[in-house]
Amino acid sequence: xxxxxxxxxxxxxxxxxxxxxxxxxxxxxxxxxxxxxxxxxxxxxxxxxxxxxxxxxxxxxxxxxxxxxxxxxxxxxxxxxxxxxxxxxxxxxxxxxxxxxxxxxxxxxxx
Numbered sequence: 015x016x017x018x019x020x021x022x023x024x025x026x027x028x029x030x031x032x033x034x035x036x037x038x039x040x041x042x043x044x045x046x047x048x049x050x051x052x053x054x055x056x057x058x059x060x061x062x063x064x065x066x067x068x069x070x071x072x073x074x075x076x077x078x079x080x081x082x083x084x085x086x087x088x089x090x091x092x093x094x095x096x097x098x099x100x101x102x103x104x105x106x107x108x109x110x111x112x113x114x115x116x117x118x119x120x121x122x123x124x125x
Contacts, residue, residue, distance in 0.1 A: 020084075022081065022084060022085065024077065024081060025074075026074055026077045026078045026080075026081045027081045027084075027085070029074075029078065030042075030078065030081060030082065030085065033065060033067065033095075034095045034098055035098065036065075037064070037065040037095075038064075038096065038097060038120060038123035039057060039062055039063075039064035039065065039094070039095070039096050039120060039123075040064060040065045040066075040067070040094070040095040041053055041054060041057070041064045041065070041066045041067070041092050041093070041094050041095075042067050042069055042078065042079070042082055042091055042092060042093040042094075043066055043067065043068055043069065043091055043092045044068060044069050044070040044075075044091050045068050045070055045071065046070060047091055047092070049090075049091070049092060049103065049104035049105075050091055050092045050104070052104050052108070053092045053094060053103075053104045053107050053108075054066060054092075056107060056108065056111060060111075060116075060117065060120075062120060064094075069091065079091070085100070086100045086102075088102070088103065090103055091103070092104055092107075094106070094107050096116070096119045096120055096123075097119055097120070097122050097123045099119075101116075101119070
């Protein structure tokens with residue numbers, strides 16, 4: 015059938031998959047985003063050190079964001095991954111924390 019190669023075949027997809035596989039908590043963020051700051055502050059308050067990628071400081075940031083959109087269904091930041099799974103954005107992360115489930119997910123990571 016030919017056609018365009020899948021966005022998931024791009025190098026940025028491999029980068030995202032590797033980052034998520036190698037780190038318990040990954041946040042794809044932008045330095046200018048208040049929701050990103052809120053998410054990073056939550057992890058800081060919990061004593062969790064996520065691997066953070068500031069997309070606006072990377073030459074491939076837009077391409078990474080495009081791939082995240084395909085992978086997760088949303089292009090907005092932050093995009094948060096815990097234990098290999100996308101848990102969503104800031105509001106999803108805050109909700110998981112309020113329900114007590116965020117730390118449970120983090121504790122399931124194999125260190």
